[in-house]
Amino acid sequence: RGQIPMQEMPTQDPSVRVTNMQEVALGYTDSQVRAEALRCLQCKNKPCIQGCPVSIDIPGFIAEAAKGNYEKSVDIIKQSSLLPSICGRVCPQESQCQKYCTVGKIYKDVDQSVSIGRIERFVADYARENGCETIPPVAPETGKKVAIVGTGPAGIAAAADLRREGHTVVMFEALHKAGGVLVYGIPEFRLPKKIVQHELDNLKEMGVEIRRNYLVGKTRKISDLMEKDGFDAVFVGSGAGLPKFMGIEGENYIGVFSANEYLTRSNLMKAYSIGDSLTPLYDSKKVAVFGGGNVAMDAARTAKRLGAEEVSIVYRRTEFEMPARKEEVGHAKEEGVNFMFLHAPLEIVANEQGRVNGVKLIACELGESDASGRRSPVEIPGSEKLYDFDTVIVAIGNASNPLIKATTDGIEVDRRGNFIVNEDTCETTLPGVYAGGDIVLGAATVILAMGQGRKAAKAMNEYLSTK
């Protein structure tokens, strides 16, 4: 087994893919997935599992994949994760399951770990494409009604597990398309929307109702849903959709966008389909993206595809501290995105029409470690310099959406605005109302959101059975 080389993921050629929106990573072939699965040592102590937030039986599903039993493989995954074709694509594997893999440890290189996520993606895609997925059976109707606020991964997971028990489940989504960040944020070239749609279709098949264009708190308050509309319990998975700005000079000039706006225009509103979409795009030649997470990578790579000649990621620390998935950083580099590490924005400048024409940056060096354990950037006095840019995308993170808190009495939040919940049940401070995903964790990950959705659903099923 030690002799089998790590199977590289086939990808679209970088020079071609920057001209289209199709998926970059093409997925393993049948022989590749088996070869990669054979690299797994089937460790007795299963160290990889501790790195997976939902504790998938990793050696178990890999063993089946190695034998070519893909259906069985995906069934094992589905005991723990409801969205393997999504998580196999977007999980930060190098800091989760693959971080603990024995093979990676042997090579002293996490990149040499068994490619758990890629195998997971393969078997999940196989099951979907070959129609051998089983829609979970639904228990007889209980007559209990549950409302789910938000249709992101947290809401999707909670809806599935609640519906299985036979409860009536209605999902409410503010936007005109369901799916949360999976649809409006993460670009098509990383997560094809038909995969998300497939998961939503499965929910519908189970009998879950999805009501779009419904902003809970405005169209109707949670108290109305519970007191007037007969919902027995509510799950809030409203996400962290509040874009942060930096508060620097010039942030409201024309050509400065939050990553959310930039990505929403392109993904949700399909502005990348130029000539078809009525939502306009800003013409950009030189784009600066502030930030170093997945959101920043997505914005930068989208800008490339939308025709920008030069795209630069501006990040205060070094590559080592960047929170983005390693694969995305690699892909961004291949696609010609520049990285300006150890630089911090000071000011955005504009011409007489108020359109951005430059950014003032200051160089930084790494100082002491901060609370998060990362070394914090220290500005180097006198190193300010004005750079030529016509577009700025601010991708420094998202905070919790404050609308539900503002319109619901009895829900308590921490100083960041995240809902305070019971760790074991995900119940909020308001009885019968549960919450999970980014609204609780702050901007986190798909797998964590899904995990919390499931945890909440379990507690809600218990709560409803006693009601």
Place this chain on the structure above:
Amino acid sequence: MNKILSKKKLSAEVFRMVIEAPEIAEARKPGQFIILQMGGDFNERIPLTIADANAKEGSITLIFQAVGETTHRLAMLEVGDEIENLLGPLGKPTDIENFGKVVCVGGGIGVAPLHPIVQGMKAAGNEVKVIMGARTKDLIIMEEEMRSIADEVIICTDDGSYGQKALVTVPLKELCETWKPDCVVIIGPPIMMKFAALTTKPYGIHTIVSLNTIMIDGTGMCGGCRVSIGGKTKFVCVDGPEFDGHLVDWDNMLLRLGTYKSKEQEAHHKCHIGLHITEGEA
């Protein structure tokens, strides 16, 4: 789905539509708006103020001016057609209280969103005077409705074809001098709101404006609608749409509204050809 129950052309470019939307009709308050998207992958989302609502019938009224591609496409819909996506009510309601004497200033299409506010202000026990302005007589809308509620209605046109030949700031200044209102509400084109707010400023009169920045989601998620209010960045869709007119950074807001001007003009032109509409007519 939201069925169009009635449709009326109010002037060359202005339409009134009554649309089925029971939940919105029940929840909405004066000053709030909706965002609509006409289905499919490629239509854009645009905000329109709820000009009126009938909770019993479960309907809302929109009054809109066909200015570009999406509003033209909307104007082409007929009674019985559906607007696939309609989200609301959005934004904070108008702060309606008994101020005493209130002047409500409406420019062009801004008269429509002003209407429920005039109603509300009157119902709260205020004495209300209305100033309505438009480019020309044909574009004056809802005059009768306003006359039936307000204590006085003053009309101005740019070309003098009806009422005073003046900008709304002229009678507004007069009222500030002579009638001394306690509150002024201004809704209209941004440039008009800017100068009307400048007019009331020296008198220190509480001045409310309703901003119409470019929006996408309308839920506070994108930040595209942001404006600077007293030096602080605010999102119009959730923190507004109404703000203290004396604190708005008008010049920045006016610039931002023009972000996509060249593309919109191109699309508008193409849509006139595509939909066989003559210029100046919707």
